[in-house]
Amino acid sequence: MTTPSSHPRATADAYDAVAVLYAELARDALDGFPLDRAVLAAFADTVRAAGPGPVAELGCGPGSVTAHLRDLGLDVFGVDLSPALLGLAREAYPDLRFELGSMDNLDVADGRLRGIVSWYSIIHTPPEEVPAYFAEFRRVLAPDGTLLLAFFESEGGPTAAFDHKVTTAYRWPVDDLAGLAADAGFTEVGRMLREPGEGERFRRGHLLMRLSG
Secondary structure, eight states, X not given: OOOOOSHHHHHHHHHHHTHHHHHHHHTTTTTTOHHHHHHHHXXXXXXXXXXXXXXEEETOTTSHHHHHHHHTTOEEEEEXXXXXXXXXXXXXXXXXXXXXXXXXXXXXXXXXXXXXXXXXXXXXXXXXXXXXXHHHHHHHEEEEEEEEEEEEEOTTSOSEEEOOSSSOEEEEOHHHHHHHHHHTTXXXXXXXXXXXXXXXXXXXXXXXXXXXX
């Protein structure tokens, strides 16, 4: 039997400890970044074109991106490991549904979701565990379901850990992350890289993918 990873619990504890401060910083995270908003809009358009159905933001934190997806017309709910962040999300957006859960073991039926957004939430996953997350994403997505990943891009370097302000995170070469998703059955639709904005340290990567038949 495989020993469960300790990183989800450690990540949840780290975010619980800074939940209020993190929520304040994340509330306006999309302001001033039109490319980020454009990627989310492209995801929403792709999901709507495939037909109605629920969408999950996995690692939703304090819920601002979940609310943005709602405003784009999606039937969306949020999932996160941190009880403290979920409490803040429910307080800020009482009309939305937020659930406690782990991205690698979702309480969602097979093929249930039309789309998944992982907006800088897979960044804390040790690289060797990422394939298991993609396998879980595949399990819960409907045929032709859409996946959007946002992450820190490695700018020509290998996958590497860095000192994220909350807990250890990883920067990824975009081709490597796209390759792991392809191994899990996803076909790339498009990608967007943008340079760091004011107050940001690293290039940002975004992958829009569709589940293969």
